Amino acid sequence: MERKPLKVGEKEARLPLIQGGMGVGISLGGLAGAVAAEGGVGLISTAQIGFREQDFDRDSLGANLRALKKEFDRARAISPQGVIGFNIMVASRCYEAYVKAAVEAGADIIVSGAGLPMDLPKEAACAAREAGRKREPALAPIVSTEKAARVILRYWDKKYSRVPDLLVVEGPLAGGHLGFSGEQLEAFRRESGQGDGDISLAYEEEIQAILQTVRSFEEKYGRKIPVALAGGIDNREKAQKAFSLGADAIQVASRFVTTEECDADIRYKEAYIRAGKEDIVIVKSPVGMPGRAIRNRFMERVMGGEQIPHSPCHKCLHTCNPAKIPYCITDALICAAKGEVEDALLFCGANAWKADRIETVREVIESLL
Template sequence: MKLTDLKHLNLRVPDFQMPDIKMPELHIADLVAKIPVIQGGMGVGISLSGLASAVANEGGIGVIAAAMIGTDEPGLAKNPEKAHTDALAREIRTAREKTNGLIGVNIMVALSNFADMVKTSIKEGADVIISGAGLPLDLPKYLSDGAKTRLIPIVSSGRAATILCKKWLKKFDYIPDAFVVEGPKAGGHLGFKPEQIDDPAFRLENLVQEVVAAVKPFEEKHGCRIPIIAAGGVFSGADIRKMLSIGASGVQMGTRFVATDECDADIKFKEAYVNATEDDIEIIKSPVGLPGRAIRSEMITACKNGERKPFKCVFHCVKTCDPEKSPYCIARALANAKRGKLKHGFAFAGANVPRIDKIIPVRELVQTLKEEFAQSAPALQPA
């Protein structure tokens, strides 16, 4: 029986509270994303203008990764600095040609060319810069007069968020426009000790609530809103709803966007995601000094067996990498994987990669997320 029919029975119809079935917008300062989803920045050519613009066209924030972005540039060997800045500028401009949506750039603090990448992103009018792999303590100093680029650090604890808020306020009178809180289920390099990765105390839910609490005093004192973006292990629309319910304003998703038509990686890279099983996922010791989550490959096995030897570095891409002690070049390995040469590299991936079973268009993925979000709405409750 329809609720409207009950009036004919002279019965009192209780007030019902309709569930929130539509994804809310994500507000970061004066920027508004139509859906609360930021596509994770995946370096060495996995997320460039193709993927970023496709996500932006669906209402999310598309992100170009700056790490080793000029790997395929013809002038890389002669002038690596120019090759990377030229490639980044071109990718931002190309993305702009494809979308009117929001475009960001992910720039790791550990990059040797961090400053050049930040300056180029601001000059080209990137909507946001997302920066992790270290604390971006001086990031606001690169903002020129009139620059509208918003700054979003990546943290993995409330303590780190507090440190950044205090440092930025003291040195630059600037407060972070948002924080990405990355948990240990993320793909790629992880900001955790190996023993913390599977420790329940470091679950993403706990970290998000910790950072929400850490920024609250700054919000109250300065009369601002600091959105918290949950990242690392967010896979479904139901996951998005869960993160929003505990205080996050949005989520960042990387792994699920790799298995899309528009992702900038080779089809063999994407197929590695589709074919990955639980047994294929491994935490490796990266040459940059951090643990990383990857899909097992022949190269990873060879490294574990001591079959790889230190190399001559031609990139000098990450400050913390010591080529005299490292068994392989992380930049070359990831570049090979991006090109589909997985025997000579490996693919970074998040913990949920075994759940991916097909390659689909970004539009279909976003629609699926919306449907999952709606379906996960709580049941109707009397008001």
């Protein structure tokens, strides 16, 4: 396969590959730096990134912002010239503070989902001015539908007279929180072909609709808006399919979990290797969004209606009400990163069960491209 470089703002990645941001503590500086060093785009997830800091329970935001800078510096030491950035969830409390810290740290790109980052251009530009940067990092919203793409493109055009530097299209086979309703996911699942972990024909049509909308804004601005396709891309054939559909790049996450360089505990990686196809399930997150995870003792308890005691609120997401949630997503994801896998929420992509060994980042990239 011809491997065309990927334009990322003022920089260029040698390979058209983005490593998806995985929180809490799964894609930190080690993984992001390794991917960037191989020519891809490495992303650090800011979601509760400071969970290992001593004052995390007392000052979550302070711990997270401090760890954000540490992890970026660690990634940059691994890959001095590579493209390194952050994945920041719109649903995060203090979203603006994370954007500001990412810009100040020196991020090349900010990828933002879990909601539409409507005012990201303003926040990034203000942070860049305060930090003395000539311009803000490349900005890349995550969308899952043509409607979402149209809303964000029109809003940025009308309010900020600009378009995204890159657009990530995250499909129904992705891991973690998903940008679809349960009914939409079930409809896609029933499509022929998706039983084998392939993009359904219905979602292929959605991708084409998104690309058509993107092209209309490319014409208006006279510039290319690269589109990366994400969700279920786990081998060379899936990557080729993504490019044949019109994608300029692929975003891959789950394949990088079972690498030597991934920042997660080895027991988390081994949970992927042990998982069977039937163990990958759609779950309801305590903040109301559907997500995809590996069935384990923790999930059995949650799916059985049990209320899991949790720590004091770490103020991670806008939509969370600590008094009403069945479990704390921060607690569950920290357990995952630490390797306490039976008491954890093990987010994963639809094809995570195919992992059968620990690889290196280079081996994964070579298998994809």
